[in-house]
Amino acid sequence: MKFKLLILSILVSSSIQAQTNLNPGWEYFFKNNRTAARDFFTKAALKPAFSDEANVALSMMTEMDRPNKEGFNYLNKLANTAKNPQPYLVALWSDLPNNASRIKTADQLEFYKKLAARKDVDGTINALAYASLGSHFEEKKQYAEADQYFNKIGEIENWLITGEYENISTSGFDKQYDDILAHPELNYVFTGKKNRKFSWRTVPYVRHDKWFDFTYYNTYENALQFAQTFVNAPASTTAQLRIGVSGSVKVWVNDQLLISESEERNNDLDAYIVPIKLNQGYNRVLVQIGESYAGRSNFMLRLTDANGTPLNNLSTTSTPQAYSKETNPVPAQLKPVGFKYFEDALKAKPQSYLNQLMMAKLYLRLGNVFDARLILEKLKKQFPESTYLNLMMIELFVKADNRTGIETLKEEIKTHDPECSLALELVYTEHFQQNDYVRAKEVLAKLEKIYGEDESVLLKKLNILGQEKKQPEIIALVEKIYPQYLSSADIVNLKYLIEVQIRKNPKAIDILQKYIDENNDYKAAKYVAKLHLDKGETDAGIDIYKKELANDPIGFSIYTDLAGIYYQLQQYDEAEKLYLKVLEIDPNNAFVYSQLGTLYNANKQKEKSVKAYEKSLQINPNNYTVIQLLRTLQDKKAVFDYFDKPDVKTLVSKAPSKTEYPDGQVVVLNNEVQKVVYENGGSEEKHFFTAKILTQKGLESFKEYAISYNNDQNYAVEIAEVIKANGTKVPAETNNNELVFTNLEIGDVINIRYKIENFHVGAMSTHFWDSFYFSDGLDNLNIKYSLLIHRDKAFKYVFSQQDIAPVKTAKDEFDLYVWEKNKQEALRYEDKMPPMDDVTNMLYISSIPDWKFIADWYDNIASAKARSSYEIKTIVNDLFAGKSNLDDLTKIKMIYNYIVTNIAYSSVSFRQSGIIPQNPATVINTRIGDCKDVSTLFVSMCKEAGITATLALANTRDRGQNTLLLPSIEFNHCIAKSTIGGKDYWVELTSGTLPFNTFSNTFLGSNILEINKTSTALTKFNPGIRGKNMMGYKTEVKLENADMTIKETNWNTGSMSSYIRSVFNDLSSADQIKKMKEELTGVYPENEIYNLSFTNLNTSKSTSDTVGTACSYKLLNVSKSVAGMSIFSIPWSNKSYATALQVVSPRKFGIDLTQLFGVDESNQELSLELPTGKAMVQPFKAVQLSNDFVDFKIESVQQGNKLVLKRSFALKKDYVPLDKIDQFKAFYKEMAEADDQQLAMK
Template sequence: MKKALFLNLIGIFCILSSVIGSDSLLIKAWNEFNLNNRNDAKSHFIDALKEDNLKEEAYLGLCLIAITEANHEKAFDYFLNFYKIASDPYPYVYSLWYTDAINHNYYGKKPEKYFKFYQTIISDPRANGTIKAMAYSMLGYCYEKQWDFKNAEKVFSKLGMSDKWLITGVFDNFSENGFNKNYEPIFNPHTDAEFYNKNNAPVKWFKVFANRSDRWLDFTYHFNIVNSVVYAQSFVFCPDDRNVVIRTGVSGSVKLWVNDKIIFSEEEERNTDLDVYNYSARLNKGFNRILIQIGSSEITKSNFMIRITDVNGFPFQDLIYYNEYKPYTKENDFISTNIPIFAESYFEQKVKENPTKILYYILLAETYIRNEKKFQARKILDQARKIAPNNSLIAEKYIELYLRSNNNTDYSKEVEWLKENDKDNITGIKYMINDAIDKENNEELKELLNTYEKISGKDEYFYSISISNAKLLGLNKDIKNIINEAYIKYPDNYSFVYYKYLTEKSSKGTNDGLKFIEKYLKSNFNNDALATLANSFIKSGNDNKGIYYYNKLINIMPYATGYYEELAKYYKNIGNYSKAVNYINLSLQMAPYIGHYYNTLASIYELQGNLINSIKAYEKSLLYDPYNYDTRKQLIRLKNKKMPFNYFDKFDINEIINLAKNIKYTDNSIILFNEKQVVVYKDGPSEERYILLAKVNNTDGINEWKEYSIPYYQNSQNLIIENAEIIKPSGNRIKADINKNYLVFKGININDVIYINYRIENYKNESIINKHFWDNFNFNFFIPCLKSKYELLIDTSYRVEYKILNGQLTFKTKNSDEFNKYTWECDSLPKIKTEFFMPPLSDVGIILHISTINNWNTISKWYLDVSQSK
């Protein structure tokens, strides 16, 4: 008996030794992986594949290394091997869905093995409804890419998403201040209800007649969503009282109501996948109102997908959706609960159970990042870094997180870390290449691109960088050969096809170039390629072919309002005005509150000679887009009214220059004329004109004026330079070189006059304070000024307050039609003498301050509005 016991102990010891020995292979592999010794880690993982109990983790390790090395083929193959043997692969599928492990080139053309993989997921009873919805979506995109729209529609229809929606907007969300405002659409579902949007223009609920094929409702096709809150509602018929799960994916901030009871809200603006916000809800027997609010302020997208499902994520088949008002019973007492994302729960538990295993930290971070849960991702990455401080993949995840968060400081630090700690890391090299491009450092870019080529070869990324930065790399002479090489190697990459089209077009003509796009389109659907064909054929005189491709686009993407406008413009140009009106009305049917579509309609009516309807359309355009200054000009012209800048005093350049001829100055230069003209329209839009004449007296003056930078804000102003030139004593004029707002006056000499005349159009947000106007103006400078003038033309609805500091000015006022005109001016202003430690010019010069804000209540209300949102 003792002998038997001894033998059993020996057997157990041998088994344990074997297990411990095999486990050590994985321990070694992960240790090397954490030190970025990827080749050694690969060797250990490959050895671990010989043990059945280690295969799953070994394949995942090899997959992560392949992702780090940007080897998408191997990444997919390793993951597929893992998938085939894993008892529960779907948390891993969810986590790695957007990586090279599963979906390299997300919307691009994919090999057959990807189709088979998605179909396997769909047919697998282990996969929950969310995973199957993801697979349906990807399979739909794949079918679309190869022009199989029939099968694409079949799989997209399996998502269970309503396409029956009423939408309305847009409401103010500047600095996210609209998120918690109770705008009227929340309380009034009736289709005849009228609301007032952020421009104080009337809006109503209207039907979405066509939606994206992938079932996401994209507000950008229907509204200008910048700094806006928008709403969508659908009425759902349920045959019985039923507990359901409402699963929502969004771009933006979000609130959701069922039967007027708030189900959930998320103020942070995120770009998520489907089924990210999952909450229980109750549908009543009969009709139910589903209402969603989407907000955009920092984000540039605005869309959502809602799926009403059972607890496993499968959509109910017996619900009927309506995009018209139906009477419903309000919900009062239901309390909704959150249903966590299954993959998050899975990896959170795995991290708890395996606190030292880096694999689960990385997969959990990937799961958070894909749905922009930035705080949670940062927290888990911080924990991961404590375990593996030298792991480059963790650094890559940090970089992705910081990019999504617009955190440039930490992003730069992390890129620097990669440079120092893992010079052969592909992701790090790519970020360093971006930095070299930004700095226009050609030598560094060449060196980095050579390093990249040694590791990854001449792949799509290599060619893209080489072509788009050919000038910086000194490759202009070889660019045609490089493009041809890229095109031959990657014929399904539309960027390379387009480059090929451009090179052939420049050397042989448009039609020769277009052959390459047509060839590409035979096996690849791409709406940009179709639009290029349509536009190019029309421009080259082949109208029939151009119209053919535009019609093809409209049939495939009936929700894309811009293509209807393109056809409207075409028919307008050839004089078929009735067809032009029909097409632009299709745009307006789907986007009735986008101002520029009314512009197009107005221009068609004018050509028809229908001036009354043209004026009405321009007025409607301004109603929804008050900052369209071209529309204002067209409307003024049609009404035979005076252009606003014509109300200002005329100035004679030659007269001003002649007056200064006999004046002697010892200063390096003098300002002959300095004027600012401002027009303020009702409710806040304003535009400005600046006129400056300066005479150069000596060499120091030449240095002072040979270059000039016009101050303006690119994000909120449009700059139009009307004149920038040197006026010689002989009267000859030499144009300045202009690069955006930067002027260079070449050939400037003593006694020359610099003449600058430019306009600025202001584009403000729609907050309360920006309905007002305020400004200031300096009249004198550190050089003499013969004349300074400020003129304001402002709508009569405004009351103007002003204050002059450090001097006196001549002041005049005059009523001019719907405007009041104010003028302040001053002549023969001596220079301000500079002194050590003197205050800035704005404190010592003659300054005019103007404002239409006449009490602090307006400012405090605005500040409260903005600050509470944060």
Template structure:
């Protein structure tokens, strides 16, 4: 009995001891995290180690310590610590999943035996979800592949259980992710024989890829040359019975998956994720089942997927088989679909719920998100962790990854700076400072940082690499060589140093022998593509052709789905004149990518070199089917068909004869230069590709002409066009030529003298995409501000192709000729007199003689085009929701107008406007979220953000494309994209929309900026089929109301007290002028303005209201003294009324008659001024002026006077009605204007009482 009591007592005591040590260990972990708040890594390590000593089963301690070693770049120690979790946890799979791709595991996969042992164990034992098992097979496959054990690698890849038998088709349009919700033909049917219209109207048809990657990921980039595309893969899966299965997919790109034509998976977000990211439990029908995968890329460079069908535990299902051949299957209109959440995510969410103060669970959950590119989700969970430990350097390090993946540059930099401030020993912070110093070429401080890093990471490869980088910047060649050799000795399996010593060896010996030996040694331990490619290049340069080919064959053995290797081999064989082998390689490349036009072009080049012209013609024709804008292939094809170059046939200017016949300066005494030839010839090909050849010959008559043309910029859009300058010369009077200096589209002509010529011949090729790929538009001027001797525009189009043209200010019809190459339209004019400039005349776009052409069918087509490329960019995201909630925490309490103002004020005040012309930039806006995050954007970017934020509060809005700044009369012009600005139209139902220009900083909401008033515009709204003219006034009109008291004394001095209120857009100028200035700076500015009118003025008081709030009015008040304001005239005094808005003489009204209309631009719609003039004692007006009213179609004017009690009162009103003064209205308006000028300048004669 005593013995039993003793045993029981021992058990109880032991149990209490276990509980006590576990509790002590848990407390120590908490203390470690508290120490991490101070970033005391030494104390953090001590606490975690003590916790492990107290309780060797404490998972929290192992995880925390592993995190510490990882942030200190001690990856091996981190893994050795973390691996204890595999035994401390009954089911370690969630932990393994979270940390699978972190440095502690990924960096040691090839070299650390214990990591490889773990992988082998997981691949055999697996996990209950079956995800880690598949991932372990992939890692092991990669390990054995790089070891050169290819058969063993294939076994592991096969064990993944991926579907391998696919037919694929594409590309289809996905610009701005527009294809995600577009139903293309492959979603409706599977027909291997049919051909469909794909992206840019090129043919697309199903085909079976020869092979997929060894790791079973189907990489679309191996089979299609286009990016920003939708691509499809189809397989048929046989099931011996109707059964429930797990369909699992991982992808790079957006994803939709259909089973028997029913959608089972969808995610529009483009991410680079891993195995089994999307798992659904659904039903296979008995017999054959169609599985269709739709992957899209519009932002990512990668586009791939891996699909598996398994049981609920990720295991193989007996009896399933797949084929890429068409099979009969039963379509379903509905089926059971259950989304299976990722187990690791759910595990750590539950852990956080159970223990909300355990920081490590937040970090593990963030790792789960980050490994699948879910940056926002990771950021949000890290924010929660940061609330527990605001200064923990580990959390900040994780933010770096989240912000980097989320493309949040400002937050990334801010985080680095915070880490710098947190502690001197944070390696990421030190590396950030090193990079800064290096970029600024502050080499001494950069070296100081490296010395600190070396103390923290003795013998570190990364520090050595950074030091080589530093010496490279300092151009210390000998030190680079020394360190490279040192790095190679210490890290012989590190490709960076292997690559460096190979380059150094060749530089020193000029032979490839040493390089070849170094690479062969490296490849014994690591079969990497980079090393094999380098070795092949070395063999080639050493003329060891047989070894070169063997190396490429080895590359293809290890990367069989790499058609680029065949392309590279074809280039080499072609250079060796082995055309049969080159053609063989290209045939293999084309079996992977039959729609790659550049591959067909290369095959044509090989066949042409081999004198197989008929085959070459066929290959070049196929190249053009897939890339209509392959203009070089077009030229070669014409040559092979025995045709001359297309522009040669269409004719070129006879420059010699034009030079001889050109007028000299004495024949054109009024001109500074003459356009002898302006010739443009545009050729449009089937499918819409087009190119233009242009010639310009100008004779310069004097110095003004030379100054005008000594530098010349050729206009073209670098985003969608290429420019080829064939010739740019000065032609002297004796016929000799001097080449101009060319830099991109800028030409500088040298040695110019009176009567010299400049001659330019250039070529522009167009590369439109999407809906615009098959269309063209253009305009050509037949006159200008110089005499035009010869102006010619030609258009060659395929027979039957439709287009519109509009002739402006001319009545000529084109000469139409049918040629073997299509229909030729020619417009020619000669001896056009120059447009003589008149002040305030309309721009040449209105008064010039020109034609506009376009094949775009109508404006609705453009509406649909821009909606397609822009609307997806205005989608809401977490950041937008968060910002809107911050700005409007209680939106239901706000009116629609208040919501609009809140959003408008935020964007115009906080998003920096980067001015890029709409038509000269990429047409696609940034995502609204990116504009918000980076706080910068051009007009279409801020419009996108505005639309997204307005929609977030239930206010529909649309883009508006605008031609701002010219108020041009653009009636009935053909559709084109010649817009230069983008704003927003807030939809008001049946009422006119409210227009918002979100680039209009300092403007009150609803005002129409001056550049937008009366502008030609197109609202991008479904169903819209016509352009509009923006209103001149929308909310508060641009008015001025001034009240002035002018106090005069007997000594002729004056004091002015003025209060002027400006409304509408007029407030923007005042805000721009005064808002950011101090009071003294404001007073100085106002003093300067008054001094221009009254030289001796002294400002004594000045105040401006409503500068900060973007209200519709701004008022300023000032008081100033003016000595000698009045003029003595004998016993009389003369006083001028100091109107604020008085009219002055205008050069535009100095002509006896005008040839062109006049644009009378007034920033003020209505100005009203009231003037109270307090006369000196003993003086009164000799006569009180009579009231006057003057009216015209352009403006109205009135002024009236009264006198009482020593005060002369004057009231002036000017109302602006329209801007364009037609020539038949000129005399009337001139008379009106001059009468107003006279009245405004009127002086009052005062007499002494």
């Protein structure tokens, strides 16, 4: 082994001498050969020309298999020896060697102090160093030292704030807030979210680390907020404005917009930089921060010189001052620190792995996921198994919220680099969770070899010992390591538990007290306070909270937790003071007002309690708990007490038997909804369902029940039970919204009651809508919909089939409407009947004024998401690069093909809202999206290409064509339209196989709402321009005894080509033949397939939207011998079968022909070659049929010993009304008979 290492060392040393760059070392690294890479770079670090790059590489490698301390040492060497360490340090700042813990070692503290004092680096470096020093001392609860360092960052202070404004789906970003710009004065009243009024206000506290954080001052989610300050400059000053943010951002100086970044990013300080001119005297600085998906809302703004050093001669005030508006041209933004250096380096050495990695890291630091991905994917093509590149991609996917990508890469790392630390961590977790502690210990030994006995390894050891019940070993290990890990919450807690539970040490709590005195850990402080309070040591427990508040006066949870304790102690005055203190920080906190309401009520202050609850509901009208508390306080009835309660006992006792419903599987005893709608738009409802099981089939249908709910709803199961014949009740098993009725038997009754609370947002928050079936596929003894609605709340209702008059009664401030139907027979299934929603009697209710309201609302949301971005610009430019003279139609086809080829369809509730599209940049970066996501991406790309494009919401045909009778948002699909030269081209973007501008027949006729400024009504989808769904065949048939040998070519367009692609594209040649045989066997059980080939099957390689097939096969024993004649029928490829349509009288519903015919047109030319000496006994009977719905024709001509047949079919209308069914039935029978007519040959 020593000999091998010696050879390796010689080879590596020679390689370094022969190379003018270190790329070979990087290649070792990227190929996961860290031994060779580390040896290579260690040698290279000894040479001054290579030392900077080598130290960077060695630091990065430690993340794979070495302690973080070792990686930090290389960073330290870089900082001390490099002529210009600045760009490297900024790029590496977030890496684990530098950022593994907020608590720093003595060496790290010295490192940051030196960096903070350096004058030869940009001020960004100094500020980052000060921030790290401050964070360390903040974690150690040494706040004076922490503030000393934080104060040197040089951020601008004394901000006034105002807001919130609506920002759902980033919809607020592009709006003009002219009143904000025009009115810096304190007393001006603005109107924002939910029509709330507000003015400019100061904030009492800010975070220690100097980030100005809106999350403390307002409800920041889906909100846009402003901050302003006035900067006094002693003279006209040239400066740089530098800002880092969480969220989107705009910045104005003296009312001139200088920075506008719509992408919501979580980045670090100095992420955006712009040169500015400060006038002598006061200058207004205005900041807009928006949140809709960033998860945070904050900023840090610095005013510096050209080197990033804070301008110390400036002062700020929150008191509005007179200022001069800026009218000079807007200056260009500057690149953040490090970018120019590595951009120039890449231009000089474009193949340098170091330069590419550093650029990717800089982009990730700023949150520019797209740019980072372009670099990393290029590298991953060269090194697909690289663990380090996979780790960087995981970091990228975390920022892009691509969970699938993260998990996929973890599996790749486990497969390709099983001995790296991350792979070992993942495998250890798997073994531990599977209770396989033997293997877990084997993996742990490998981790210990990498990291030594660091905290993570020690905790894993303790976890395994705990699972193995080895108490003595646990005690011994904790005693050994405790003195070294006084800042580890887990180890300190174990030490405490040993002292208090094993040794019964009365002073054990001192261990925890020492920890919370020296470590900023509020969770631990709460725990210690609770220990005191549980022992009756009230003062000691409260003192802990008071100290926490003194250290962190902006800490929302500390105030509310301590107030809750005072409330429990009935010290209501003290609790009130704390809640009022919170309202000084966030005056619009609905939760605090609700707590005050409860507190005042307990303290017999009814009037104040009512006002507090009312204020809470003004801010959050959908807090149904507070609504009920307020009603109780006002001596009003509980809202659901206004309804008649179903008498389940009586329903069950009078339930009919199977003999009364001989055709039924289940009889519904009661199906009821009780809905409450409040004045401000909130609504909640209870659902009641009681049904008796009559047959085994009914039992199979109802043994499981899923409660339907949406993302903007909460549900609670109140009752789910089986009621036996003897009255015994057996609770159902529940798993979230899934109910399972175990031990269910015929004759049992299932009884369900659940509650739904609705939480609509934005413009929809004041509205409600609903639909309810008054007939369905079950026999219903009682169907009932009750609506309790505030008297001042306007709404409309309508029935789809038969009107039912409501019974209306006044109930205090409400009106109660009750619609009821008794003994409703089941709607029996009929073959090819329309969708359920078209044939049932449905009640529609809505308070939404009209469809224009919906269109405008969604246009506001979607337009915001469809704005251009760097990702969109780059993709569109790359798509059309080098392709001159493209017309617009070609461009939208290229955009369409890009999306369906590169973006996979995915719709999962935890990733996507049911309403709001994702940011197109996110869709590009994650490469997955649902219908509204990909449609919005299409619109964005078209707009970037200068082409008009819009969205349309759709309720697909399978949910009915005569539905949505009142405005609602009950759509289930989204498509897009591009308009070129006055012609509309519609696109369905969720299929990778469907050709451009084509749709399945089952989508035609769907209800759609176009999303544009002029849309006012639903329309039936029937585009004037679309690709037809057609099939064509040319078939040669040769009769051989009882068999037919067939050669056939086929061409398919529209959804027919999509079908062929979806079935055959991903199969091997052998599997394609196997699949064809399976399909053919369904009609001709005996067959042989000889060959099968396709043209344009693969969409990424196709030259046409028409998919072609060529095949040859034999049908065996298809001819029967009768009286010396051979009897057979023509093997039409798209044959009609009489059994495909079953019409039984009496019929109640029309026929949906899209369930019978999948094509617009089909044509087949079939040549039948007769054996020598054979002739047809009688001529083929030609057929020509036509009605309002279908044209059908078969014609024939004899050509020598060949019979040439031509069959054509065309669908003209796709729905047969009830009064035309008998005619169509006869027509279809003729079609099927024509297709199946028997021929005789002799």
